[in-house]
Amino acid sequence: MNGRTLYHALVLGAFCLGFGTLLATTDLLTADEIKLRQVEDLQASLGQVIPASIHDNNPVNDAIVMKNEEGKEITIYRATRGGRVTGVAYELLGSGYGGEIRLLLGVDGDGKILGVRATEHRETPGLGDKIDVAKTDWILRFTGLSLGAPPADKWKVKKDGGQFDQFSGATITPRGVVSAIRSGLEFFAAHKTQMLEVH
């Protein structure tokens, strides 16, 4: 009986070893390609929130890591032109109806929004997913705005007395996005010097 158990264990072990080797080889072969694709993805989304005209560097390669108020590390991608920082982009987390909404925010040196995009979300199709630029251009209205314009108490959806449209049937999603963008701008205001400092 023990001999048979050992035999089964050996069979299973041999299969694990064989397929483990196969997977390790595949991982080895594809790892570099996958890393390249990730950099391309990041570059493509950074390109949407930082106009090409304001920088002559590659923001992917000019990243600094900072900590926000909650102690979470945030990577700041910096656009520079002639050695001067002309804009930064970083990720924001908003809370929507379907969970976390990931946003990418681009801000210029004066704290004005260069662009913002929802990069990942699980909002309801047809309702909350209107924040996605592939569905509607709702999120484009933030371009050019800053903390002073509109004033801080107007950085809300209309239902809460602010100036941003909610969608019919969906208030939670735009509310989460607006408040995430506002705190993103506050983060910029608080750490401006450090972000724009030339290393």
Added chain:
Amino acid sequence: MADSYSRIIKDGLWENNGVLCQMLGMCPTMAMTTSATNGLGMGLATAFVMATSNLLIAALRGYITQEVRIPVYILIIAAMVTLVDLSLNAYMHELYKVLGLFIPLIVSNCLPLGRAEVYASKEPVLPSFLDGVFMGLGFTASLTVIGACREIVGSGTLFADAHLLLGPVFSFLETRVLPADTGILVVVLPPGGFLATGLLLSLKRILDIRAGKPIRLAGAHSV
């Protein structure tokens, strides 16, 4: 022999269709059919995994002992899924962005495991491979049809974003059936998955009854 191959094809595509008759793999069937394109993509990825895992299991069936067969099948299926996941990510990245989230789910799909146990563990390599291919294609067809119904009623489009899955050549498939914003939202939401799948299952039953076939319980094999 030719007769048994045509049996495999008929069984996989219609007579013993994975979704409509065996009622296996219902999780991706309902989760991934919010559009025809999603259903097609998920189906094709599953078909590939089923074909390769059936092939490997049939080829190695002499070495797999009865007692450890289930872990070995799962190991082989999971390895094939990871292989697909990594290669799609590296070489077909646009497609991966559409399907990426759902590919790991294939491991938990009972259909590949079911075919491994029922078919590939007993039959030679070539029929097992074909069984995987056609069971997979039957699964793909069911998912595409359910996805198409839900997409038309729910979003008013058909094969939206097909070019992301199949390449720009297939962008002619993308059509708008109903005017924008007239779709019935609930059909694209999770309850719609149950409704559409249920209706399609009933339709298949009606066709079977019309054809005078004996009613079989889900997953059972005629005695």
